[in-house]
Amino acid sequence: MTRHRDVELLAVGAGPSNIALAVALEELAPVDLARNSLLIERSETVAWQRGMLLPWTQAQVSFLKDLVTLRDPRSKFSFLNYLHSVDRLNEFVNLGTFTPYRTEISDYLQWAANTLSTVRVEYGRGCASIGPVMDSNGVLTGWLTRLADGSTIASRFLSIGVGREPNIPEVFLRLPDRRLIHSTQYLPRISEMSKDLPYHVAVIGGAQSAAEMLYSVQQDLPSCRATMVMRSIGLNNYEHSKFTNELYYPSFTDEFYNALPGAREQFLRELHRTNYAGLNPALLDALYRQLYQERLVGKQRIQMITMTDVTGARMDSDEVVLELTDRKTGGVSELRCDLVLLGTGFAPRMPRLVRHLSSALRLDRIAVTRQYRLIVDGPATAACYLQGVNEATHGIADSLLSVLAKRASEITEDILTWRPSLQPRHQPGQQPPSALTPSQGATQVLGIS
Numbered sequence: 372m373t374r375h376r377d378v379e380l381l382a383v384g385a386g387p388s389n390i391a392l393a394v395a396l397e398e399l400a401p402v403d404l405a406r407n408s409l410l411i412e413r414s415e416t417v418a419w420q421r422g423m424l425l426p427w428t429q430a431q432v433s434f435l436k437d438l439v440t441l442r443d444p445r446s447k448f449s450f451l452n453y454l455h456s457v458d459r460l461n462e463f464v465n466l467g468t469f470t471p472y473r474t475e476i477s478d479y480l481q482w483a484a485n486t487l488s489t490v491r492v493e494y495g496r497g498c499a500s501i502g503p504v505m506d507s508n509g510v511l512t513g514w515l516t517r518l519a520d521g522s523t524i525a526s527r528f529l530s531i532g533v534g535r536e537p538n539i540p541e542v543f544l545r546l547p548d549r550r551l552i553h554s555t556q557y558l559p560r561i562s563e564m565s566k567d568l569p570y571h572v573a574v575i576g577g578a579q580s581a582a583e584m585l586y587s588v589q590q591d592l593p594s595c596r597a598t599m600v601m602r603s604i605g606l607n608n609y610e611h612s613k614f615t616n617e618l619y620y621p622s623f624t625d626e627f628y629n630a631l632p633g634a635r636e637q638f639l640r641e642l643h644r645t646n647y648a649g650l651n652p653a654l655l656d657a658l659y660r661q662l663y664q665e666r667l668v669g670k671q672r673i674q675m676i677t678m679t680d681v682t683g684a685r686m687d688s689d690e691v692v693l694e695l696t697d698r699k700t701g702g703v704s705e706l707r708c709d710l711v712l713l714g715t716g717f718a719p720r721m722p723r724l725v726r727h728l729s730s731a732l733r734l735d736r737i738a739v740t741r742q743y744r745l746i747v748d749g750p751a752t753a754a755c756y757l758q759g760v761n762e763a764t765h766g767i768a769d770s771l772l773s774v775l776a777k778r779a780s781e782i783t784e785d786i787l788t789w790r791p792s793l794q795p796r797h798q799p800g801q802q803p804p805s806a807l808t809p810s811q812g813a814t815q816v817l818g819i820s
């Protein structure tokens with residue numbers, strides 16, 4: 372493969388955010404921009420939340436919140452057109468649901484990526500780092516992306532859609548990797564374990580991912596027993612009100628973005644249980660029924676410990692020992708187990724790639740405009756868009772499918788507003804640009820003229 376390439380727009384991560392952007396570029400942008408856009412993905416395929424692609428799980432949003440429908444219901448990239456093209460439309464209609472299986476959303480995303488005709492998608496291309504490129508006047512003119520294989524891609528526009536990083540509470544960091552599985556790694560890691568051992572599994576967390584792992588692990592490790600440890604007073608359904616669900620409309624992003632800090636904080640606090648801290652009612656019911664039946668026959672395979680913090684974790688010969696602190700009494704006890712499954716969600720911080728890029732740019736804080744463009748100091752003829760990580764400024768739907776279609780068109784429009792006034796970055800045949808690294812100042816002049 373060529374060691375250095377130049378594209379106009381590079382999108383890093385082929386998740387829903389950047390696939391929606393690729394579709395918007397094909398449908399809304401001039402063909403020369405779409406043709407000069409490249410989407411790279413570190414895996415060999417597209418998969419939606421690969422680690423938790425459990426066959427029985429359903430999406431929690433309507434199929435109408437797909438990559439395109441809310442911005443253009445006539446687009447050929449709709450979920451309905453996908454169903455039609457895989458010959459499952461009648462059956463889906465007959466199923467009578469708004470919430471497809473997670474696996475079919477995943478398949479839809481791969482189908483959409485395969486259906487792109489102008490924007491290119493390349494798999495097995497992990498991005499290792501991104502640096503800014505400045506001209507001799509200190510103007511930010513582009514980005515230099517270094518891939519895991521050592522090759523580089525220069526671009527004027529960049530869209531980072533790499534998802535959020537797993538939240539691994541510090542107390543678990545002392546455990547060896549082989550005893551700890553975060554939900555993002557659940558399926559590949561659990562499939563490597565020998566099935567017949569009588570593991571005792573601790574599942575940490577009290578929301579959807581933890582509950583899904585608790586349910587799944589009983590089939591995946593058929594001889595295991597499992598203990599769920601949570602800080603909350605017990606499992607809860609996620610809140611669902613048609614009134615507050617209106618706050619997931621793409622049109623609500625403006626209202627949230629323009630709200631006072633206190634109001635933003637109230638929105639996020641009150642909406643927390645609609646997305647983060649609750650379970651799908653069917654799963655909650657299934658788990659309660661299982662507990663009830665186990666009590667009935669006097670043989671408990673699963674157990675729940677509520678209002679409890681894990682305050683320590685260590686190995687004792689071949690066993691994991693978790694120190695549990697009861698929030699009601701302050702009492703401390705031990706839970707001995709073989710494996711810990713973490714349903715502890717995602718870290719609120721920006722992804723590593725973005726943090727490193729911002730330190731190379733010497734930014735005091737990482738923030739984006741309403742159009743998701745990273746705010747940089749000083750003059751720039753290049754732009755970087757951040758997708759799925761702007762909950763604090765763009766609202767709770769930012770990391771979800773709900774706003775994807777509209778966000779992709781807003782980013783495309785922002786690029787199209789800038790683009791005509793920009794000069795070509797550098798002439799064909801010129802040396803590849805150099806990027807600033809975090810240790811160099813963003814004011815230092817490097818690279819192309």
Ligand SMILES: Cc1cc2nc3c(=O)[nH]c(=O)nc-3n(C[C@H](O)[C@H](O)[C@H](O)COP(=O)(O)OP(=O)(O)OC[C@H]3O[C@@H](n4cnc5c(N)ncnc54)[C@H](O)[C@@H]3O)c2cc1C
Pocket residue numbers: 383384385386387388389411412413414417418419420423429430431432496497498499532533534535580758759770771772773
């Ligand atoms: C278990 C689970 C269930 C969910 N269910 C729902 C739901 O029902 N409804 C909903 O709206 N939202 C749901 N979500 C939220 C989810 O975050 C969004 O639906 C959506 O996946 C976000 O898309 P994204 O493209 O921003 O990020 P992601 O989907 O995380 O995609 C990021 C992509 O970037 C790739 N990548 C990462 N790093 C690199 C790199 N360095 N180089 C190249 N590629 C890279 C990854 O492999 C991945 O393909 C769920 C999340 C989880 C964890």
